Amino acid sequence: xxxxxxxxxxxxxxxxxxxxxxxxxxxxxxxxxxxxxxxxxxxxxxxxxxxxxxxxxxxxxxxxxxxxxxxxxxxxxxxxxxxxxxxxxxxxxxxxxxxxxxxxxxxxxxxxxxxxxxxxxxxxxxxxxxxxxxxxxxxxxxxxxxxxxxxxxxxxxxxxxxxxxxxxxxxxxxxxxxxxxxxxxxxxxxxxxxxxxxxxxxxxxxxxxxxxxxxxxxxxxxxxxxxxxxxxxxxxxxxxxxxxxxxxxxxxxxxxxxx
Amino acid sequence: xxxxxxxxxxxxxxxxxxxxxxxxxxxxxxxxxxxxxxxxxxxxxxxxxxxxxxxxxxxxxxxxxxxxxxxxxxxxxxxxxxxxxxxxxxxxxxxxxxxxxxxxxxxxxxxxxxxxxxxxxxxxxxxxxxxxxxxxxxxxxxxxxxxxxxxxxxxxxxxxxxxxxxxxxxxxxxxxxxxxxxxxxxxxxxxxxxxxxxxxxxxxxxxxxxxxxxxxxxxxxxxxxxxxxxxxxxxxxxxxxxxxxxxxxxxxxxxxxxxxxxxxxxxxxxxxxxxxxxxxxxxxxxxxxxxxxxxxxxxxxxxxxxxxxxxxxxxxxxxxxxxxxxxxxxxxxxxxxxxxxxxxxxxxxxx
Numbered sequence: 281x282x283x284x285x286x287x288x289x290x291x292x293x294x295x296x297x298x299x300x301x302x303x304x305x306x307x308x309x310x311x312x313x314x315x316x317x318x319x320x321x322x323x324x325x326x327x328x329x330x331x332x333x334x335x336x337x338x339x340x341x342x343x344x345x346x347x348x349x350x351x352x353x354x355x356x357x358x359x360x361x362x363x364x365x366x367x368x369x370x371x372x373x374x375x376x377x378x379x380x381x382x383x384x385x386x387x388x389x390x391x392x393x394x395x396x397x398x399x400x401x402x403x404x405x406x407x408x409x410x411x412x413x414x415x416x417x418x419x420x421x422x423x424x425x426x427x428x429x430x431x432x433x434x435x436x437x438x439x440x441x442x443x444x445x446x447x448x449x450x451x452x453x454x455x456x457x458x459x460x461x462x463x464x465x466x467x468x469x470x471x472x473x474x475x476x477x478x479x480x481x482x483x484x485x486x487x488x489x490x491x492x493x494x495x496x497x498x499x500x501x502x503x504x505x506x507x508x509x510x511x512x513x514x515x516x517x518x519x520x521x522x523x524x525x526x527x528x529x530x531x532x533x534x535x536x537x538x539x
Numbered sequence: 540x541x542x543x544x545x546x547x548x549x550x551x552x553x554x555x556x557x558x559x560x561x562x563x564x565x566x567x568x569x570x571x572x573x574x575x576x577x578x579x580x581x582x583x584x585x586x587x588x589x590x591x592x593x594x595x596x597x598x599x600x601x602x603x604x605x606x607x608x609x610x611x612x613x614x615x616x617x618x619x620x621x622x623x624x625x626x627x628x629x630x631x632x633x634x635x636x637x638x639x640x641x642x643x644x645x646x647x648x649x650x651x652x653x654x655x656x657x658x659x660x661x662x663x664x665x666x667x668x669x670x671x672x673x674x675x676x677x678x679x680x681x682x683x684x685x686x687x688x689x690x691x692x693x694x695x696x697x698x699x700x701x702x703x704x705x706x707x708x709x710x711x712x713x714x715x716x717x718x719x720x721x722x723x724x725x726x727x728x729x730x731x732x733x734x735x736x737x738x739x740x741x742x743x744x745x746x747x748x749x750x751x752x753x754x755x756x757x758x759x760x761x762x763x764x765x766x767x768x769x770x771x772x773x774x775x776x777x778x779x780x781x782x783x784x785x786x787x788x789x790x791x792x793x794x795x796x797x798x799x800x801x802x803x804x805x806x807x808x809x810x811x812x813x814x815x816x817x818x819x820x821x822x823x824x825x826x827x828x829x830x831x832x833x834x835x836x837x838x839x840x841x842x843x844x845x846x847x848x849x850x851x852x853x854x855x856x857x858x859x860x861x862x863x864x865x866x867x868x869x870x871x872x873x874x875x876x877x878x879x880x881x882x883x884x885x886x887x888x889x890x
Contacts, residue, residue, distance in 0.1 A: 371637075381783055
């Protein structure tokens with residue numbers, strides 16, 4: 281199948297040291313791709329490159345066969361949406377207002393949101409089970425609620441691909457499960473491609489179709505969870521002895537710390 | 540509590556902001572602005588009645604009537620200037636707060652005011668006229684500062700908010716020291732003029748000035764309004780705005796430049812009037828929320844109303860003498876601002 285997003289030999293450096301180098305990756309329509317790796321391995325940098333926030337010094341990123349830097353910001357926002365790790369709202373907006381921000385790339389300069397935009401926003405809120413929050417202030421929400429609202433805003437952009445940067449950090453067990461179930465139902469029902477950076481290897485292994493493991497800014501291994509999550513891979517990448525077996529519920533690989 | 544929640548869920552969700560709502564609220568504000576202007580025309584040292592005002596505008600009062608002179612030649616241009624200045628300062632404040640993502644920013648924070656003040660004080664020192672020399676030097680000083688701050692504050696990645704803020708503060712301190720030098724070495728009547736200018740002086744208004752300021756402010760505000768949606772997204776974070784499709788760098792540069800130019804222009808005719816650009820935007824945010832498509836018109840018109848009231852007080856409280864209008868705005872503004880900080884301060888810093 282034709283990939284909707286592909287990276288060819290991408291390299292990026294903030295200063296002298298390469299933060300990422302030689303990255304090749306293809307994202308297919310409707311798949312969930314997990315990006316794993318220890319702190320500082322370049323996971324977040326990779327997402328920001330895919331979204332055109334950072335411009336790589338080497339290689340190219342193609343969306344629908346077109347170079348990412350040839351997109352206008354607003355056209356790119358209709359292709360790719362990002363749910364970033366840090367979100368500080370300095371001023372108080374209601375949840376509905378926040379989700380409607382996702383309609384920005386679809387509106388003309390002086391145009392106000394119309395019925396259609398309102399419908400899309402409500403549909404997105406419904407999809408993320410955040411409808412009852414619509415009129416609350418974004419400042420009043422808990423971590424899990426805010427995360428669902430931000431995913432709703434990403435959906436309101438009506439993108440083909442959603443990038444999530446550690447969507448479940450700081451969330452408790454219930455919300456972790458909820459967010460990943462949400463991601464997987466969105467990709468199934470709406471054919472959305474999802475790239476998710478995660479520190480939680482087990483969750484990623486359970487919900488992603490493919491995984492990519494980064495070490496020091498380059499790809500260590502890419503493939504199906506069974507191929508990526510092995511004792512030797514994790515030992516090498518995370519520098520930590522582990523035991524890998526099967527999760528009895530999902531049949532996917534499961535990691536346990538040793539000693 | 541739970542009953543309240545469920546009733547909340549049952550009623551339909553309020554529609555997002557519409558153009559009709561923005562227009563409606565703006566029209567109401569505009570009506571209040573006209574009302575304030577009329578009150579401003581009536582009040583003052585010389586007695587003028589509402590009847591005489593009607594008479595002047597309907598042309599039934601003879602040309603040589605002294606009331607006509609007071610209304611048309613003295614009060615009206617001053618009220619219009621106060622309105623334009625209040626409009627611009629508040630608009631500048633609300634835009635700067637959004638771009639710098641700092642609810643405590645005012646339109647003078649980048650040092651534009653100190654550059655303008657330096658120019659004006661220099662002009663007064665050299666004995667230039669208030670018709671031409673002082674405003675030109677002042678506007679020149681403002682433009683120079685903007686360019687300096689933008690140049691020093693820019694990095695290869697673009698204009699970075701905290702760098703530009705710091706640069707502004709430093710430039711401010713530098714020019715203030717030069718101004719203090721002039722003030723401490725001037726002993727004659729020019730000293731009084733300088734001090735009056737530094738606290739805001741609307742008494743020098745003339746129709747010729749208004750003809751310059753009004754069109755510039757009008758065009759600038761339309762330009763800024765076209766960036767209202769971008770401003771909303773930028774307040775949610777620059778990277779977020781980028782991800783949502785805003786050309787952040789361009790929006791920031793254009794807005795900073797437009798605001799700085801109108802600040803330089805109004806300040807060069809009015810002197811430094813503090814607190815308007817800080818308090819009016821806050822009142823707007825407290826009453827109308829954070830959507831800049833509504834905030835920009837409401838806050839600008841509110842600023843016009845606020846400054847006309849303040850200037851009317853400045854003309855009347857110690858009549859027949861008068862106060863610099865900045866004294867009134869600071870006197871009303873400072874306690875109000877402390878109140879805001881105490882009650883709302885925690886909300887701004889919460890992430």
